[in-house]
Amino acid sequence: MSDKLINYIAEMEEDEALALAKEMLDAGTPPMQILDDCRAAMEIVGQRFEEGEYFLPELILAGEMLKSLSAEVKPYLEGEQQVEKQAKVVVGTVKGDIHDIGKDVVVFMLDVNGFEVFDLGIDVAPQAFVDKIAETKAPVVALSGFLTLSFESMKETVEAIQAAGLRDKVKIMVGGGAVDDQVREYASADGYGLDAMAAVSLAKQWTGGD
Numbered sequence: 001m002s003d004k005l006i007n008y009i010a011e012m013e014e015d016e017a018l019a020l021a022k023e024m025l026d027a028g029t030p031p032m033q034i035l036d037d038c039r040a041a042m043e044i045v046g047q048r049f050e051e052g053e054y055f056l057p058e059l060i061l062a063g064e065m066l067k068s069l070s071a072e073v074k075p076y077l078e079g080e081q082q083v084e085k086q087a088k089v090v091v092g093t094v095k096g097d098i099h100d101i102g103k104d105v106v107v108f109m110l111d112v113n114g115f116e117v118f119d120l121g122i123d124v125a126p127q128a129f130v131d132k133i134a135e136t137k138a139p140v141v142a143l144s145g146f147l148t149l150s151f152e153s154m155k156e157t158v159e160a161i162q163a164a165g166l167r168d169k170v171k172i173m174v175g176g177g178a179v180d181d182q183v184r185e186y187a188s189a190d191g192y193g194l195d196a197m198a199a200v201s202l203a204k205q206w207t208g209g210d
């Protein structure tokens, strides 16, 4: 954990944060550690937003900073793991929610771990998930959400999958922000993952990938 990197991000010092991340990656810091630092920094940003110290522009800037940082980290992750394509996974940020940075990391990690990923993007309606599952016959679905209201959308999405008669054909995982195992239970999903690696582990477990 680098307190310096966390501080640069939390203080919105984008150039310094990017330069330090580059330096750390070149020095051999594991790319996942940089992403962990990003998450720690986002906790601080989120808290300051809640306390009224930061406002929407800071959230937007934090989002942009994270995008640049993950772009920086990606080539290093690619170098780490490359495997043959395994099962299909349908991924999306659920209806009403436009947060996609965490979802994009999940998409990326599934991809480099050999899954064929169908990324539906943000604010995805339950029916769009249903249609994509029917079209691709993907055995795994990953629902991402960062807002409390996304819990309801996750539930609605699982219900729509059930109503379409596809529930027994897919395993569904939930994750992102404040999502936890209670939300998984509320939404009647099959698994919950804290981070992108957990998403990969669940997908592997469910598809016999190891």
Ligand code: B12
Residues within 6 Å of the ligand: 038, 039, 042, 043, 044, 045, 046, 047, 049, 050, 056, 059, 060, 061, 062, 063, 064, 066, 096, 097, 098, 099, 100, 101, 102, 103, 105, 106, 142, 143, 144, 145, 146, 147, 148, 149, 173, 174, 175, 176, 177, 178, 192, 193, 194, 195, 196, 197, 198, 199
């Ligand atoms: C950046 C940000 C934004 C950016 C998003 C940019 C983007 N392109 O995504 C912008 C500015 C657009 C934004 C908007 C809003 N935001 Co916002 N945002 C954030 C912030 C600061 C960071 C989120 C983030 O990207 N984190 C970084 C990633 C990498 O996080 P991560 O958790 O480590 O990701 C991992 C896991 O989540 C997991 N994961 C993710 N998805 C999945 C899926 C599966 C299946 C699995 C297994 C795992 C998994 O894997 C990821 C990678 O390891 C959070 C604060 C916070 N602490 O999270 C608030 C936060 C989520 N936002 C919040 C709010 C309120 C809003 C707004 C409503 C503000 C407003 N008044 O308009 C709007 C919402 C608009 C909408 N309809 O969605 C609140 C939500 C409160 C709540 N309980 O509902 C938060 C918590 C801030 C706060 N503390 O108040 N936001």
